[in-house]
Amino acid sequence: MIWLRGGGVLVGLLVGVTSLSAQAFDHQHAGWTRLLERHVEVDGGVGSVDYDGLAAERPALERYLAALSSVTPDEFAAFSADERLAFLINAYNAFTVQLVLDHQPIDSIKDIGGWFRSPWKRRFFELLGGERHLDDVEHGMIRPWFQEPRIHFAVNCAAVSCPPLQPEAYVADRLDTQLERATRRFLRDARRTRFDGSRGRLELSAVMDWYRDDFERDGDTLGAFVAARIAGGADEGRAIAEAHIRFLDYDWDLNGRRSPR
Numbered sequence: 694m695i696w697l698r699g700g701g702v703l704v705g706l707l708v709g710v711t712s713l714s715a716q717a718f719d720h721q722h723a724g725w726t727r728l729l730e731r732h733v734e735v736d737g738g739v740g741s742v743d744y745d746g747l748a749a750e751r752p753a754l755e756r757y758l759a760a761l762s763s764v765t766p767d768e769f770a771a772f773s774a775d776e777r778l779a780f781l782i783n784a785y786n787a788f789t790v791q792l793v794l795d796h797q798p799i800d801s802i803k804d805i806g807g808w809f810r811s812p813w814k815r816r817f818f819e820l821l822g823g824e825r826h827l828d829d830v831e832h833g834m835i836r837p838w839f840q841e842p843r844i845h846f847a848v849n850c851a852a853v854s855c856p857p858l859q860p861e862a863y864v865a866d867r868l869d870t871q872l873e874r875a876t877r878r879f880l881r882d883a884r885r886t887r888f889d890g891s892r893g894r895l896e897l898s899a900v901m902d903w904y905r906d907d908f909e910r911d912g913d914t915l916g917a918f919v920a921a922r923i924a925g926g927a928d929e930g931r932a933i934a935e936a937h938i939r940f941l942d943y944d945w946d947l948n949g950r951r952s953p954r
Contacts, residue, residue: 718764720776722783722862724757733860734950738882740849740857741950748794758787762819769821775865778839782863785830785848788818790858792827793851793947801945802851813850842907842918843872845900846879853944854898877922885941886923888933895919895936902940 728750732743747754761784769777789802792812796805805812813827820830835844849858856879863871879898880886887896901908901915908918916934924930 718760718768720772720779721864722757722779724753724760725783725787725862728753728757729858729860729862733858735857735860735878738857738879738885739853740859740948742790742851742858742948744790744793744797744947744949747790748797751794754787754791754794758791758818761787764821766822773865774839775868778835778841778844779863779865779868781830781835782844782847784820785827785835786858788820788830789827789849789851792817793949799947801947803945836907840907840910841872842904842910843876845904845907846875847872849948851948853946853948854900854941855948856898856900858948880919880922886919887941888923888936890929890932893932893936894939895933896939896941899940899943 728747731750732746734741734743761780764780769780772780792805792815793799793802795817799805802812806815811828813831816824816826818825821834823829831844831848835841835848846856847859847863849855856875859871859875861871885898888894889896895916897915897919901919905915908915914934915938916936920930920933924933
């Protein structure tokens with residue numbers, strides 16, 4: 694906008710520049726989606742990532758990461774709540790991919806950092822005005838700011854037992870649908886959730902043990918959270934909700950696959 698009277702010209706130009714800056718970030722995360730569509734496969738609640746293929750497209754990944762890092766705290770504060778949550782989920786996942794690529798070849802993300810330094814506490818990227826590690830994003834931002842238990846089926850820790858990286862970015866205008874779909878796919882996968890009605894036993898991913906408090910917030914129970922998404926009827930729902938819970942072993946092998954030759 695340019696106004697044509699006196700100092701209004703400068704004011705109008707400044708307003709226009711500010712508007713362009715606020716609109717600069719792509720909330721559809723299109724660059725990230727393009728990479729995910731080409732290099733991620735999901736089978737129910739299990740996913741695999743073509744890290745070789747992503748390495749071959751490293752410049753495209755770095756452009757997306759740079760766009761994330763360029764967002765200032767003030768710009769982030771002006772995002773809607775769903776835009777902020779989608780931004781942080783995608784940032785966690787994309788920077789996790791960067792971490793893996795930076796240390797290839799590895800058999801597990803736990804190989805990064807050795808015995809005394811967690812890969813999730815390595816400060817290796819810039820986000821929202823500071824040098825960050827992955828735990829900053831998940832435990833310092835996502836969990837306390839949003840109190841949304843379904844994020845545990847959206848953030849991906851690059852291991853076989855992790856909820857899968859999806860072949861699309863999370864976006865604000867579909868965020869609730871995407872989170873619920875990811876949650877249901879994971880919980881309905883027999884490799885992730887096993888209910889034995891005759892024995893009254895429910896086996897769940899260790900993720901649900903580590904973050905049990907998140908799933909049981911507001912008076913809910915872990916069994917009820919699961920039953921609401923996998924039960925075939927009211928009777929089965931009650932049985933699942935009341936079942937004895939056991940947690941499955943966690944496979945920390947890298948969630949990778951080879952590019953076709």
